[in-house]
Amino acid sequence: MATAPTKLITVDEFEQMSFEGPCDLVDGEIVEQPMPGGIHGGVCVNIAFLLKLWVRDAAEEFWIGSNDVYILIETDPDRVRGADVMAIRKSRIEGGRLPLGTLRVPPDLCVEVTSPTDRWTGIHEKVAEYIRIGVKEVWVADVSERQVHVYRENRAPFILTIGDELRSDEVLPGFTCPVEEIFAGV
Template identity: 45%
Template sequence: MATAFTPTKLITVDEFQNLEFDEPVELVRGEIVEMTRPGARHGKLCLRIGSALETWSTQSGRYEAIGNDSGVITSRHPDTVRGPDVLVIRKEKLPDQKVPVGWLTVPPDLCVEVLSPHDQWPLVLDKTAEYLAAGVVEVWLVDPDEQAVHVYRADMAPRIVRGNDLLATETLLPGFSISSSQLFAGI
Protein backbone atom coordinates (compact mmCIF):
# COMPACT_ATOMS: atom_id res chain seq x y z
CA MET A 1 0.00 0.00 0.00
CA ALA A 2 1.29 3.47 -0.83
CA THR A 3 2.06 5.82 2.03
CA ALA A 4 2.16 9.60 1.57
CA PHE A 5 4.65 11.76 3.39
CA THR A 6 3.14 15.17 4.05
CA PRO A 7 5.85 17.78 3.59
CA THR A 8 5.61 21.29 4.97
CA LYS A 9 5.66 22.48 1.35
CA LEU A 10 5.05 20.79 -1.94
CA ILE A 11 8.08 19.18 -3.58
CA THR A 12 8.98 20.05 -7.19
CA VAL A 13 10.35 17.71 -9.86
CA ASP A 14 13.76 19.39 -9.53
CA GLU A 15 13.83 18.85 -5.76
CA PHE A 16 12.53 15.30 -6.07
CA GLN A 17 15.19 14.19 -8.54
CA ASN A 18 17.93 15.24 -6.10
CA LEU A 19 16.56 13.16 -3.20
CA GLU A 20 17.57 9.56 -2.46
CA PHE A 21 15.24 6.87 -1.16
CA ASP A 22 15.72 3.29 0.04
CA GLU A 23 12.25 2.22 -1.11
CA PRO A 24 10.42 2.91 -4.38
CA VAL A 25 8.60 6.24 -4.37
CA GLU A 26 6.60 8.47 -6.70
CA LEU A 27 5.93 12.19 -6.55
CA VAL A 28 2.17 12.73 -6.56
CA ARG A 29 0.85 16.30 -6.66
CA GLY A 30 3.94 17.54 -4.84
CA GLU A 31 3.94 14.86 -2.15
CA ILE A 32 6.33 11.92 -1.90
CA VAL A 33 4.42 8.63 -1.90
CA GLU A 34 6.24 5.48 -0.80
CA MET A 35 5.31 2.43 -2.83
CA THR A 36 5.32 -1.13 -1.51
CA ARG A 37 7.98 -3.24 -3.22
CA PRO A 38 6.17 -5.75 -5.45
CA GLY A 39 6.71 -9.51 -5.39
CA ALA A 40 8.21 -12.06 -7.78
CA ARG A 41 4.99 -12.64 -9.78
CA HIS A 42 4.82 -8.92 -10.50
CA GLY A 43 8.44 -8.94 -11.66
CA LYS A 44 7.87 -11.97 -13.90
CA LEU A 45 4.92 -10.31 -15.62
CA CYS A 46 6.82 -7.02 -16.06
CA LEU A 47 9.72 -8.94 -17.61
CA ARG A 48 7.43 -10.90 -19.93
CA ILE A 49 5.56 -7.80 -21.12
CA GLY A 50 8.73 -5.74 -21.37
CA SER A 51 10.52 -8.47 -23.34
CA ALA A 52 7.65 -8.80 -25.82
CA LEU A 53 7.43 -5.03 -26.28
CA GLU A 54 11.23 -4.67 -26.53
CA THR A 55 11.41 -7.35 -29.25
CA TRP A 56 8.59 -5.66 -31.15
CA SER A 57 10.01 -2.13 -30.74
CA THR A 58 13.48 -3.21 -31.89
CA GLN A 59 11.97 -4.83 -34.99
CA SER A 60 9.84 -1.77 -35.72
CA GLY A 61 12.75 0.63 -35.36
CA ARG A 62 10.32 3.46 -34.58
CA TYR A 63 9.60 2.88 -30.89
CA GLU A 64 11.40 2.43 -27.59
CA ALA A 65 10.20 0.06 -24.87
CA ILE A 66 11.35 1.13 -21.41
CA GLY A 67 10.85 -0.61 -18.08
CA ASN A 68 11.77 -0.68 -14.43
CA ASP A 69 9.58 2.15 -13.17
CA SER A 70 11.32 4.80 -15.29
CA GLY A 71 10.04 8.24 -14.33
CA VAL A 72 7.42 10.04 -16.38
CA ILE A 73 6.47 13.62 -15.49
CA THR A 74 2.68 13.63 -15.79
CA SER A 75 1.87 17.07 -14.40
CA ARG A 76 3.36 20.31 -13.10
CA HIS A 77 2.24 22.76 -10.39
CA PRO A 78 1.89 20.65 -8.34
CA ASP A 79 4.41 18.24 -9.85
CA THR A 80 3.87 14.52 -10.36
CA VAL A 81 6.38 11.88 -11.43
CA ARG A 82 5.00 8.38 -11.97
CA GLY A 83 6.91 5.18 -12.67
CA PRO A 84 4.98 2.84 -14.96
CA ASP A 85 6.20 -0.76 -14.90
CA VAL A 86 6.69 -0.70 -18.69
CA LEU A 87 6.15 2.02 -21.26
CA VAL A 88 6.41 2.46 -25.01
CA ILE A 89 7.18 5.73 -26.74
CA ARG A 90 7.74 6.68 -30.38
CA LYS A 91 11.35 7.66 -30.99
CA GLU A 92 10.23 10.85 -32.77
CA LYS A 93 8.94 12.15 -29.40
CA LEU A 94 12.37 11.77 -27.78
CA PRO A 95 15.13 14.39 -27.92
CA ASP A 96 17.47 13.31 -30.76
CA GLN A 97 15.31 10.15 -30.96
CA LYS A 98 17.26 8.68 -28.02
CA VAL A 99 16.16 7.54 -24.58
CA PRO A 100 17.04 10.35 -22.14
CA VAL A 101 19.17 9.82 -19.04
CA GLY A 102 16.51 11.46 -16.84
CA TRP A 103 12.76 11.27 -16.63
CA LEU A 104 10.48 11.54 -19.63
CA THR A 105 9.00 15.01 -20.01
CA VAL A 106 6.67 13.98 -22.84
CA PRO A 107 3.90 11.42 -22.47
CA PRO A 108 4.61 7.87 -23.59
CA ASP A 109 2.23 6.26 -26.07
CA LEU A 110 1.59 3.29 -23.77
CA CYS A 111 1.92 2.82 -20.01
CA VAL A 112 1.66 -0.65 -18.46
CA GLU A 113 0.95 -1.19 -14.78
CA VAL A 114 1.05 -4.72 -13.35
CA LEU A 115 -1.19 -4.93 -10.30
CA SER A 116 0.14 -6.22 -6.99
CA PRO A 117 -1.95 -7.76 -4.19
CA HIS A 118 -1.76 -4.52 -2.17
CA ASP A 119 -2.97 -2.26 -5.02
CA GLN A 120 -6.35 -0.62 -4.52
CA TRP A 121 -8.53 -0.22 -7.64
CA PRO A 122 -9.62 3.37 -6.90
CA LEU A 123 -5.97 4.49 -6.68
CA VAL A 124 -4.98 2.49 -9.77
CA LEU A 125 -7.87 4.01 -11.74
CA ASP A 126 -6.84 7.50 -10.55
CA LYS A 127 -3.32 6.86 -11.86
CA THR A 128 -4.80 5.59 -15.14
CA ALA A 129 -6.88 8.76 -15.52
CA GLU A 130 -3.76 10.80 -14.75
CA TYR A 131 -1.77 9.06 -17.49
CA LEU A 132 -4.56 9.63 -20.02
CA ALA A 133 -4.97 13.29 -19.00
CA ALA A 134 -1.20 13.76 -19.48
CA GLY A 135 -1.50 12.56 -23.08
CA VAL A 136 -0.72 8.84 -22.81
CA VAL A 137 -2.70 7.15 -25.60
CA GLU A 138 -3.30 3.79 -23.92
CA VAL A 139 -2.90 2.26 -20.46
CA TRP A 140 -2.81 -1.48 -19.73
CA LEU A 141 -3.68 -2.61 -16.21
CA VAL A 142 -2.43 -6.18 -15.94
CA ASP A 143 -4.34 -8.12 -13.28
CA PRO A 144 -2.59 -11.42 -12.45
CA ASP A 145 -5.34 -12.55 -10.05
CA GLU A 146 -8.00 -12.16 -12.74
CA GLN A 147 -5.55 -13.18 -15.53
CA ALA A 148 -6.83 -10.26 -17.58
CA VAL A 149 -5.58 -7.00 -19.03
CA HIS A 150 -7.81 -3.94 -18.66
CA VAL A 151 -7.18 -1.59 -21.60
CA TYR A 152 -7.97 2.12 -21.21
CA ARG A 153 -7.94 4.87 -23.82
CA ALA A 154 -9.29 8.40 -23.61
CA ASP A 155 -11.17 7.98 -26.89
CA MET A 156 -13.04 4.72 -26.22
CA ALA A 157 -14.69 2.59 -23.57
CA PRO A 158 -12.41 0.32 -21.53
CA ARG A 159 -12.07 -3.28 -22.67
CA ILE A 160 -10.86 -6.43 -20.97
CA VAL A 161 -8.54 -8.92 -22.68
CA ARG A 162 -8.48 -12.46 -21.28
CA GLY A 163 -8.02 -16.08 -22.34
CA ASN A 164 -7.16 -16.38 -26.03
CA ASP A 165 -8.11 -12.75 -26.73
CA LEU A 166 -5.28 -10.79 -28.33
CA LEU A 167 -3.73 -7.77 -26.72
CA ALA A 168 -3.17 -5.76 -29.89
CA THR A 169 -3.70 -2.20 -31.08
CA GLU A 170 -2.79 -1.80 -34.74
CA THR A 171 -3.06 1.97 -34.69
CA LEU A 172 -0.87 2.36 -31.61
CA LEU A 173 1.55 -0.59 -31.89
CA PRO A 174 1.40 -1.79 -35.52
CA GLY A 175 2.23 -5.49 -35.73
CA PHE A 176 2.36 -6.16 -31.98
CA SER A 177 0.11 -8.77 -30.41
CA ILE A 178 0.20 -11.25 -27.58
CA SER A 179 -2.64 -13.37 -26.28
CA SER A 180 -3.71 -13.06 -22.69
CA SER A 181 -3.09 -16.80 -22.27
CA GLN A 182 0.53 -16.36 -23.50
CA LEU A 183 1.02 -13.44 -21.16
CA PHE A 184 -0.18 -15.33 -18.10
CA ALA A 185 1.23 -18.80 -18.99
CA GLY A 186 2.59 -20.42 -15.85
CA ILE A 187 1.54 -17.50 -13.65
Protein backbone atom coordinates in the same frame (compact mmCIF):
# COMPACT_ATOMS: atom_id res chain seq x y z
CA MET B 1 0.47 26.09 18.06
CA ALA B 2 0.31 25.94 14.25
CA THR B 3 2.54 23.55 12.38
CA ALA B 4 4.72 24.75 9.56
CA PRO B 5 3.40 23.83 6.12
CA THR B 6 5.14 20.93 4.41
CA LYS B 7 7.64 22.05 1.78
CA LEU B 8 6.53 20.69 -1.56
CA ILE B 9 9.16 18.88 -3.59
CA THR B 10 9.71 19.70 -7.25
CA VAL B 11 10.38 17.17 -9.97
CA ASP B 12 13.97 18.46 -10.19
CA GLU B 13 14.50 17.84 -6.45
CA PHE B 14 12.79 14.44 -6.73
CA GLU B 15 15.25 13.39 -9.46
CA GLN B 16 18.20 14.11 -7.14
CA MET B 17 16.88 11.95 -4.29
CA SER B 18 17.49 8.27 -3.68
CA PHE B 19 14.89 5.92 -2.26
CA GLU B 20 14.87 2.52 -0.59
CA GLY B 21 11.97 1.30 -2.73
CA PRO B 22 9.45 2.41 -5.34
CA CYS B 23 7.73 5.76 -4.90
CA ASP B 24 5.81 8.43 -6.78
CA LEU B 25 5.73 12.20 -6.38
CA VAL B 26 2.11 13.21 -5.81
CA ASP B 27 1.28 16.90 -5.55
CA GLY B 28 4.80 17.69 -4.35
CA GLU B 29 4.92 14.95 -1.71
CA ILE B 30 6.76 11.62 -1.88
CA VAL B 31 4.42 8.65 -1.70
CA GLU B 32 6.22 5.40 -0.97
CA GLN B 33 4.86 2.27 -2.63
CA PRO B 34 5.12 -1.21 -1.13
CA MET B 35 7.44 -3.63 -2.91
CA PRO B 36 5.15 -5.35 -5.43
CA GLY B 37 6.57 -8.89 -5.27
CA GLY B 38 7.83 -11.57 -7.62
CA ILE B 39 4.73 -12.24 -9.71
CA HIS B 40 4.46 -8.52 -10.46
CA GLY B 41 8.08 -8.46 -11.61
CA GLY B 42 7.61 -11.57 -13.74
CA VAL B 43 4.62 -10.07 -15.54
CA CYS B 44 6.52 -6.79 -16.10
CA VAL B 45 9.42 -8.75 -17.62
CA ASN B 46 7.03 -10.72 -19.85
CA ILE B 47 5.38 -7.55 -21.17
CA ALA B 48 8.69 -5.73 -21.72
CA PHE B 49 10.10 -8.83 -23.47
CA LEU B 50 7.06 -9.12 -25.78
CA LEU B 51 7.31 -5.43 -26.64
CA LYS B 52 11.07 -5.68 -27.27
CA LEU B 53 10.50 -8.63 -29.62
CA TRP B 54 7.93 -6.58 -31.52
CA VAL B 55 10.24 -3.52 -31.67
CA ARG B 56 12.87 -5.48 -33.62
CA ASP B 57 10.51 -5.71 -36.61
CA ALA B 58 8.45 -2.54 -36.10
CA ALA B 59 8.39 0.01 -38.91
CA GLU B 60 9.06 2.83 -36.43
CA GLU B 61 11.65 2.86 -33.64
CA PHE B 62 10.37 2.74 -30.05
CA TRP B 63 11.95 2.83 -26.61
CA ILE B 64 10.61 0.28 -24.15
CA GLY B 65 11.11 1.08 -20.47
CA SER B 66 10.32 -1.00 -17.42
CA ASN B 67 9.79 -0.07 -13.77
CA ASP B 68 12.30 2.76 -13.52
CA VAL B 69 10.97 5.35 -15.97
CA TYR B 70 9.35 8.28 -14.19
CA ILE B 71 6.71 10.20 -16.17
CA LEU B 72 5.83 13.84 -15.50
CA ILE B 73 2.06 14.11 -15.00
CA GLU B 74 1.76 17.77 -13.98
CA THR B 75 3.58 20.67 -12.39
CA ASP B 76 2.83 23.14 -9.61
CA PRO B 77 2.45 21.09 -7.54
CA ASP B 78 4.54 18.46 -9.27
CA ARG B 79 3.27 14.94 -9.90
CA VAL B 80 5.46 12.12 -11.22
CA ARG B 81 4.41 8.51 -11.72
CA GLY B 82 6.47 5.43 -12.40
CA ALA B 83 4.82 3.19 -15.00
CA ASP B 84 5.58 -0.52 -14.71
CA VAL B 85 6.25 -0.68 -18.47
CA MET B 86 6.04 2.00 -21.15
CA ALA B 87 6.64 2.44 -24.86
CA ILE B 88 7.37 5.67 -26.71
CA ARG B 89 8.32 6.43 -30.29
CA LYS B 90 11.94 7.58 -30.45
CA SER B 91 10.91 10.36 -32.83
CA ARG B 92 8.87 11.95 -30.01
CA ILE B 93 11.84 12.32 -27.66
CA GLU B 94 14.39 15.10 -27.99
CA GLY B 95 17.53 13.55 -29.43
CA GLY B 96 15.77 10.18 -29.78
CA ARG B 97 17.06 8.99 -26.39
CA LEU B 98 15.37 8.47 -23.05
CA PRO B 99 16.37 11.12 -20.52
CA LEU B 100 18.46 10.29 -17.48
CA GLY B 101 15.72 11.82 -15.33
CA THR B 102 11.98 12.13 -15.66
CA LEU B 103 10.30 11.64 -19.03
CA ARG B 104 8.54 14.93 -19.78
CA VAL B 105 6.75 13.70 -22.92
CA PRO B 106 3.79 11.34 -22.51
CA PRO B 107 4.56 7.79 -23.66
CA ASP B 108 2.46 6.19 -26.39
CA LEU B 109 1.69 3.27 -24.06
CA CYS B 110 1.76 2.86 -20.27
CA VAL B 111 1.30 -0.48 -18.54
CA GLU B 112 0.42 -1.04 -14.90
CA VAL B 113 0.66 -4.49 -13.35
CA THR B 114 -1.45 -5.08 -10.25
CA SER B 115 0.17 -5.89 -6.92
CA PRO B 116 -1.41 -7.47 -3.83
CA THR B 117 -1.63 -4.06 -2.10
CA ASP B 118 -3.14 -2.17 -5.07
CA ARG B 119 -6.69 -0.86 -4.92
CA TRP B 120 -8.69 -0.26 -8.09
CA THR B 121 -9.40 3.35 -7.07
CA GLY B 122 -5.65 4.07 -7.17
CA ILE B 123 -5.19 2.18 -10.43
CA HIS B 124 -8.05 4.08 -12.08
CA GLU B 125 -6.54 7.36 -10.86
CA LYS B 126 -3.23 6.55 -12.55
CA VAL B 127 -4.99 5.42 -15.75
CA ALA B 128 -6.96 8.70 -15.85
CA GLU B 129 -3.76 10.70 -15.32
CA TYR B 130 -1.98 8.91 -18.15
CA ILE B 131 -4.88 9.44 -20.57
CA ARG B 132 -5.24 13.10 -19.49
CA ILE B 133 -1.59 13.90 -20.33
CA GLY B 134 -1.85 12.31 -23.78
CA VAL B 135 -0.93 8.64 -23.36
CA LYS B 136 -2.84 6.96 -26.20
CA GLU B 137 -3.26 3.55 -24.58
CA VAL B 138 -2.99 2.08 -21.08
CA TRP B 139 -2.97 -1.60 -20.19
CA VAL B 140 -3.61 -2.86 -16.68
CA ALA B 141 -2.47 -6.46 -16.25
CA ASP B 142 -4.62 -7.86 -13.44
CA VAL B 143 -2.43 -10.59 -11.95
CA SER B 144 -5.08 -12.16 -9.71
CA GLU B 145 -7.68 -12.49 -12.50
CA ARG B 146 -5.19 -13.01 -15.35
CA GLN B 147 -6.90 -10.31 -17.39
CA VAL B 148 -5.73 -7.24 -19.27
CA HIS B 149 -7.86 -4.10 -18.99
CA VAL B 150 -7.33 -1.86 -22.03
CA TYR B 151 -7.99 1.88 -21.88
CA ARG B 152 -7.79 4.03 -24.99
CA GLU B 153 -8.26 7.73 -25.47
CA ASN B 154 -11.94 8.59 -26.16
CA ARG B 155 -13.08 4.93 -26.13
CA ALA B 156 -14.80 2.63 -23.69
CA PRO B 157 -12.37 0.39 -21.79
CA PHE B 158 -12.52 -3.36 -22.34
CA ILE B 159 -11.16 -6.51 -20.71
CA LEU B 160 -9.23 -9.33 -22.37
CA THR B 161 -8.87 -12.77 -20.78
CA ILE B 162 -6.87 -15.94 -21.39
CA GLY B 163 -7.69 -17.08 -24.93
CA ASP B 164 -7.99 -13.49 -26.21
CA GLU B 165 -5.46 -11.67 -28.39
CA LEU B 166 -4.08 -8.28 -27.30
CA ARG B 167 -3.72 -5.98 -30.32
CA SER B 168 -2.57 -2.40 -30.46
CA ASP B 169 -2.64 -1.51 -34.14
CA GLU B 170 -3.15 2.25 -33.68
CA VAL B 171 -0.50 2.80 -31.02
CA LEU B 172 1.93 -0.06 -31.72
CA PRO B 173 1.26 -0.95 -35.37
CA GLY B 174 1.42 -4.70 -35.86
CA PHE B 175 1.75 -5.59 -32.17
CA THR B 176 -0.27 -8.62 -31.14
CA CYS B 177 0.12 -11.27 -28.46
CA PRO B 178 -2.02 -13.88 -26.73
CA VAL B 179 -3.04 -12.72 -23.25
CA GLU B 180 -1.65 -15.95 -21.76
CA GLU B 181 1.87 -14.89 -22.83
CA ILE B 182 1.63 -11.90 -20.50
CA PHE B 183 1.12 -14.25 -17.55
CA ALA B 184 3.37 -17.11 -18.77
CA GLY B 185 5.44 -18.73 -16.06
CA VAL B 186 3.94 -16.78 -13.16
